[in-house]
Amino acid sequence: MGNFFVYKGDGSTLAQRNLTLPPFEPITKMSAPGGYYASPALRDAVNVAIALGQPLLLTGEPGTGKTQLAFSLAFELGVGLPYIFNTKTTSIAKDLFYRYDSLAHFRDVQLKDKSEVNIRQYISYEALGKAIIDSSGKRAVVLIDEIDKAPRDLPNDVLNEFENMEFEIKETGEKFTANKANRPILILTSNSEKNLPDAFLRRCIYYHIPFPDKDTLMEIIRRRLALSDNFINNMLMDAVNHFMQIRTAKGLRKPPATSELLAWIHILQENNIDVNANIPEEIHKLAMSYSVLAKNKEDLMKLNINHT
Numbered sequence: 001m002g003n004f005f006v007y008k009g010d011g012s013t014l015a016q017r018n019l020t021l022p023p024f025e026p027i028t029k030m031s032a033p034g035g036y037y038a039s040p041a042l043r044d045a046v047n048v049a050i051a052l053g054q055p056l057l058l059t060g061e062p063g064t065g066k067t068q069l070a071f072s073l074a075f076e077l078g079v080g081l082p083y084i085f086n087t088k089t090t091s092i093a094k095d096l097f098y099r100y101d102s103l104a105h106f107r108d109v110q111l112k113d114k115s116e117v118n119i120r121q122y123i124s125y126e127a128l129g130k131a132i133i134d135s136s137g138k139r140a141v142v143l144i145d146e147i148d149k150a151p152r153d154l155p156n157d158v159l160n161e162f163e164n165m166e167f168e169i170k171e172t173g174e175k176f177t178a179n180k181a182n183r184p185i186l187i188l189t190s191n192s193e194k195n196l197p198d199a200f201l202r203r204c205i206y207y208h209i210p211f212p213d214k215d216t217l218m219e220i221i222r223r224r225l226a227l228s229d230n231f232i233n234n235m236l237m238d239a240v241n242h243f244m245q246i247r248t249a250k251g252l253r254k255p256p257a258t259s260e261l262l263a264w265i266h267i268l269q270e271n272n273i274d275v276n277a278n279i280p281e282e283i284h285k286l287a288m289s290y291s292v293l294a295k296n297k298e299d300l301m302k303l304n305i306n307h308t
Contacts, residue, residue, distance in 0.1 A: 004271055030262055035223040036072035045207035046073060055162060055186035060209030063257025066189040070143035082141040085127035087149045093157035097129035097167040119171055131184035132165055133176050140184045148190040155200035214240055224262050231269045239268055242275040246293060251302055256293040264292040
């Protein structure tokens, strides 16, 4: 397995083993926007949302590509990186547009001459605010990730802002409206942790990303990973079949998704692991790889019991 086992856990150092710690090499293709695969149905939903100027709301299992769609869309449209807002349980409507540092403002008012304090210097713009005031002359892509995490009031509180693509900074009275021709394109994701308000849903284009079938998984893998001919010809289909067996195995609390599959396939290829091999060394290597797929102790134990 080459230099994969740089850590042995027995106190022996790399120097004693005449090894050096290899540099980390990110798998750039795995997250490259040009390698994203959108099904025809997802592609159509995106185009409908763009044509109507409505937000596209995406649901689906974590790891099925909801977030990455925004990067793929921005890449293909040539508008730079998307503006991103990561929703929190404490997020309120104005957080999508701007933040006001009231504490810093109050402190400076106490310590400085009031003529030196301009309230605008305590305003910072967030994803949707940046997109609305964007002066590049392009239609920016905005990703509002996991909007279902927000308090229930937030989706209802932004209905008018989403529809008119405008917002007001209450602290200064300033109002900003997006250029109609350059209306931002909104991608919203939800893990369906809680239901979104009906009034909000009526203003969205909706699409659920289903878990891919085997043929689609093969296409995703080829786009996302640099695979050797030997692995493609001899091991890839067996690995995908094995993965699908794991996903459908009874009792798993969290079946692995596409992102776990890609990482797992990378480990299999790097270490030449054959999922069908039946010798102790190969079984051990396969069991080692399950740490990529399982996300809790119970699932890891089930994988090692059922598939070794």
